Amino acid sequence: MLKLNNIGAPKGANRDKKRRGRGPGSGTGKTGGRGHKGQKARSGGGIPPWFEGGQMPLNRRLPKRGFTNIFKKVFQLVNLDELDARFEAGATVNGDSLAEVGLIKYASRPVKLLGRGKVEKTLQIEVAKASKSAVAAVEAAGGSVTVTG
Numbered sequence: 001m002l003k004l005n006n007i008g009a010p011k012g013a014n015r016d017k018k019r020r021g022r023g024p025g026s027g028t029g030k031t032g033g034r035g036h037k038g039q040k041a042r043s044g045g046g047i048p049p050w051f052e053g054g055q056m057p058l059n060r061r062l063p064k065r066g067f068t069n070i071f072k073k074v075f076q077l078v079n080l081d082e083l084d085a086r087f088e089a090g091a092t093v094n095g096d097s098l099a100e101v102g103l104i105k106y107a108s109r110p111v112k113l114l115g116r117g118k119v120e121k122t123l124q125i126e127v128a129k130a131s132k133s134a135v136a137a138v139e140a141a142g143g144s145v146t147v148t149g
Helices: 080-086 095-101 132-140
Strands: 076-079 111-114 124-127 144-147
Touching: 076 080, 080 132, 111 124, 111 132, 132 144
Parallel strands: 076 111, 124 144
Antiparallel strands: none
8 A cells, every 4th residue: 555654766766875985996986076185185174164264253243232131030921811711710820730731831930920811710829920900800700819929
C-alpha cells in the first residue's frame, strides 16, 4: 500500500556524496577540491561569516543603548474570565491551584490578577498583585481578594 512514510525518491534524484582525497583518478584527489594552500585549504581553517577583514565589526560600530534591570519583578497575568471558566464556586485560587489548571506556568512566581471579563462565582483569591477593577468585580460577586505583596 502506498503511504507517505514509504514513498522513495524518484530514480536519479539523489546523488552519491563526493569521496574526496581518493587518488588522482577520482577527480577530487590530492587537494580534495580546496585549491592550493592558504587559510581555507587547511583543516579547521576558514573565517567566520561575521569577520569583516579587520574592519571594525558592525557589533562594535553601533552604539549600545539601555540596560537590563536585574531586580525587575515579572508577574504572571491572570484575568477574571479565565478564573470563571476554570474554577467552581467557593474555590480557593492561589499559585498552586492556578498552575494545576494550567493558567500559569510557575506556581512559585508572583501572580497579578487583571479585570478582563466577568466573574459570577464566589472565589477566595490569593495573589501578589491585583488591579482595582479586578478586586471590585470579585467582591461584587461575593468573593474576596487577598494581596500578599
